[in-house]
Amino acid sequence: MDDLEIIDEINLTAGTTYTLTFEIENNLDSPGEDIGEEIAEEDDEHQFFFSFTEDAFSDPTGNGNIDNTSDPVNYADSDDNNNPVGLLTTWTTSSDALSDGTFTVRLQHQPDIKSSSTGANDGDTDFDLTFVLNIQ
Template identity: 65%
Template sequence: MRNLKNYLSITLLILGSGFFFTACDDDAPEPENTTELITDVTLVFTNTADNSTVTARAVDPDGIGAQPIQVLDDIELAADATYILTYEILDRQDPTDPEDIGEEIAEEDDEHQLFYGFTEGAFANPTGNGNIDNAGDPVDYNDQDGNGCNLGLETTWTAGSAQTGTFRVRLQHQPDIKTCSTGANDGDTDFDLTFNLIIS
């Protein structure tokens, strides 16, 4: 009888410990938001006059490895032409089943924004040098998140006169902090790419 009582006591103690550990597991913090895994970024400039396109691509050669994403192409635009800029943003870690990160960014529009920097005067519209250095500087965003704040998966650009310079695009991941005035240094950077810009 004493052995049975001891056995019951040990069983209850084990069950109680299991409940305690389960309860602790339930209180474990949820994983933090992380930046997107992006291996391919393609900028697509569509000329509003004739629907011709100019593309420029950047690729991460080793996915989650140490090498950063690398710009492969220049951006070559026609002087005085107006373009709509859109993106193809992919995770090609599994080349047989690429993941559309652009779609994910659109779904999580309240957590992301694309910021732009460019050579002063390269564009007739927007003017200036972009909004990476100052979030309030002009960029012609065509899309907004559910709160009415800029997203940047679609923008409009009117090239200036013939010249060379640079065009920079930076995607920020801003979960729980994005507002209509947060800038390019707020949150975490998903990618930051600088392309040669040729206007002719």
């Protein structure tokens, strides 16, 4: 059995805009399965939520939307009901350096309940990963 491979540190450049995408695979079975494709196909049942060190980013501002669904996150994709998904997001880092901050991504599975107001604690958590965030 292969181990789950997770890079636990994100190193970004200050004052730079990034596009975040996900490559999510299950390679425990052969052949492997593209979980990202499944999430895209079932986008009306999934949403990514984010939390990060306060003011690590100039856009979106704040600390993410895990604690409050209405907090800003720059979702660049949506489901057929125009609700955010999060397989594609944009981020602009602050001009200030940051060492040992945090960046958390949580994927919620929300069949039959996903709406514009469902949050990071609604439905079932598919994964909840926290990374060290450094901005130089």
